[in-house]
Amino acid sequence: ARSQGVSCADMSTLTAIGIRNAAFALLALFVAACGSDRVSLGEIYTDGYRKLESGDLRAAKVLAEDGLKKAKNIGNESWIWAFEVLDTEILVGQRNITTDLLNRLDAGLSVKRPRDRVLVRALMARGLAHCLAPMNEKKSGTYRLARESTRAQTDLETAEHIADDLRNPRLAAEVMLRRGTCHALHGDNAAADEVFRKTMNAAQRQGFRLIEAKAAGNIGNLRIRSAE
Numbered sequence: 001a002r003s004q005g006v007s008c009a010d011m012s013t014l015t016a017i018g019i020r021n022a023a024f025a026l027l028a029l030f031v032a033a034c035g036s037d038r039v040s041l042g043e044i045y046t047d048g049y050r051k052l053e054s055g056d057l058r059a060a061k062v063l064a065e066d067g068l069k070k071a072k073n074i075g076n077e078s079w080i081w082a083f084e085v086l087d088t089e090i091l092v093g094q095r096n097i098t099t100d101l102l103n104r105l106d107a108g109l110s111v112k113r114p115r116d117r118v119l120v121r122a123l124m125a126r127g128l129a130h131c132l133a134p135m136n137e138k139k140s141g142t143y144r145l146a147r148e149s150t151r152a153q154t155d156l157e158t159a160e161h162i163a164d165d166l167r168n169p170r171l172a173a174e175v176m177l178r179r180g181t182c183h184a185l186h187g188d189n190a191a192a193d194e195v196f197r198k199t200m201n202a203a204q205r206q207g208f209r210l211i212e213a214k215a216a217g218n219i220g221n222l223r224i225r226s227a228e
Helices: 008-054 057-074 077-093 099-109 117-136 142-165 169-185 189-206 209-227
Strands: none
Touching (some): 008 057, 057 077, 077 099, 117 142, 117 169, 142 169, 169 189, 169 209, 189 209
């Protein structure tokens, strides 16, 4: 009669099956964890920009720093870059323009990047930072203003072209809004008015109410400035 025990061959088979099942279980856990990280980072990123757009820069900064830390922990370079850009946009929004900030943007943009919305936002951040940089100084010569304005408009025009290529009208309208702001900051009211009107009309057609309102408000500010 055949022994009721388990043979060595049976043990080998069972062991192999056990190892295989354990490996599949670990792989499933790993994939689930990665998926969870992606969703989590995506939610943090979206919330960060929502706070930035609403003007809650302090809350946006907390989210940007949290997302950047998580992205670095898992070594995801794409997310690291995305949160770096979000963080720099917040600093620009706070008018906290420093050499370190400009260096961070220059370093990030010196690497070949996909022509995506993150690249557009990075160019917007650097463009506006160059517009604001002379404003942070008590004395800024005409040459400095002209040089920074040229750098800024180059970045912003490039950003707008990429946004158009991506067929992202909202992003393109955001870029135009910053172009108008840059002209206004450097005293070119005629150019600023033209860009703000273009932005307002585009936003109105597309239903981007917040951008439309910001452009209209900027046009009003220009009128007040001209009347003074």
